[in-house]
Amino acid sequence: MHWTDRRKRFRALLAGDRCIHPGSVFDPISARIAEDLGFEIGMFAGSVASLTVLGAPDLIVLTLSEFAGQAYRINRAGNLPLMVDADHGYGNALNVRRTVEELETAGVSGMSLEDTDLPTPHGTTAPRLISIAEGVGKMKAALGARQDPDLCIAGRTSAVSITSLDDAIARGRAYEEAGVDALFFVGVRTRAELDAISEATKLPIILGGVSGDLTDLAYLGARRVRIALQGHQPFAAAVKATYETLKALREGTQPSKLQGVASPELMKKVTRDADYARWTKDFLG
Template identity: 35%
Template sequence: MKPGPAARLRALLADNRLLVMPCCFDALSARLIEAAGFGVTFMSGFAVAAARLSLPDTGLMCYAEALDQGRSICQAVRIPVIGDADTGYGNAINVKRTVQGYAAAGFAGVMIEDQVWPKRCGHTLGKAVVERAEAIARIQAAVDARNEGQDILIVARTDARGTHGLGEAIARAEAFAAAGADILFIEAPASVDEMATLCRAVPGRHLANMLEGGRTPILPLQQLQELGFALAAYPLTLLSAAVRAMQDALADLGHGRDPSARLMPFDELRRLVGFQAYEEEEKRYRQG
């Protein structure tokens, strides 16, 4: 029997090499990440809310919508996928149900955060976090769901750096680790020194969020590994690239220019979405 998504992610983490995670927003972007040779991806809540609903990442996308998008992503690729599950969509019991649903959908990992609901992008103004005890209870519930039979890794995120300072964020990360979280994510450290401090202060696997234009410095991969990070997520790189490419193609069309020089060849696009594999499989059942 082939190892499941969580087992494959654990094996990648066991190599102790930085895992680079371009973030996906639909099945096609996930397949492109896999085809480019990356070993893991992350379903970005910001990117999914934008691509699926054309709405901001402010809690407007519900659990069912995120789960539905995630199921399609997980079915499209063989590499492990970590899914953004916001705050878990309710109290501790809701968190457990969310973890169970994400595991059943095929996710290798699930991220739970400590913002109040409705949450918002971690690099924007106006966010707030729940009290530390409630934040710990959410992660404990997620860990309990994992320990009760869900084969999935728990990514514990805190946004307290932006609201209470780095010290409180580190204290929460320590508590999340003690509760049994598999991966720790202190969102939006504001300097390289802060990034180094949080990795030194809390033993465990840390995730760095490399958001272009955000509050955290964008660092070379080698430096991220040297600082102590285990994973580097690029949440909006592909979405931003796709939007710019579509705008450029639309501008060409709007000005009467031929956009074909910008485009993927039709045969390559057909192969990417599976026409060639479909046609080969179809031959097996052709009559006569």
């Protein structure tokens, strides 16, 4: 399926009237699993990318080329529309342009760009934000860089938990005026906060890490939330499974006695073994 077809499906979800949870994915196999299970979109987070590619915490030591390369591997493995967290765009507004060019070429359907001051400046101990003016410049640079108008650009802010709800609303309005396609808010914890944000803005809303009172999809949909992240547990679950399997083997457990190992049938399904068997017959004789 062509990238634009996926982007149109992604935009249709944003234009709809319901809220969905994306499947948190990190490699081709996880994306295929999410697609097979019926997730409408996949989410590839910057934090998960750092873990997957570098085995490092989310400290913005991952490079754009590393991130875009993994996004491409995910995209080529199936037909799941992919939303990615492009962090701060890997630099200033000019770097944001390059980020959009690379990620659009990698086939993503949507990306968020945030206004957190990243990487962490020298001498700071708490997260801080860039100015609204600089954030607007980044959003405009992103919009100007895309070639496919169906690619979704979401303006992201964590102002609710870093500065204030009023600041978050001001930033959302500014990015909305700049022309972004959606607003991504991180740190919203109460219905009162979400109600205020929804009332003050017009664009589709994406929420990061919903919990507590913000887990009712019907309520979220009525507040114009179209995507609500649940976290990135699949990668953590994969780490635990790998750790426990290797530990068991190291301690003498026989491979035939291991627990939690994918069956041969499941492995064939997620590797698309039947397709490769057919291609082998058709093209190799």
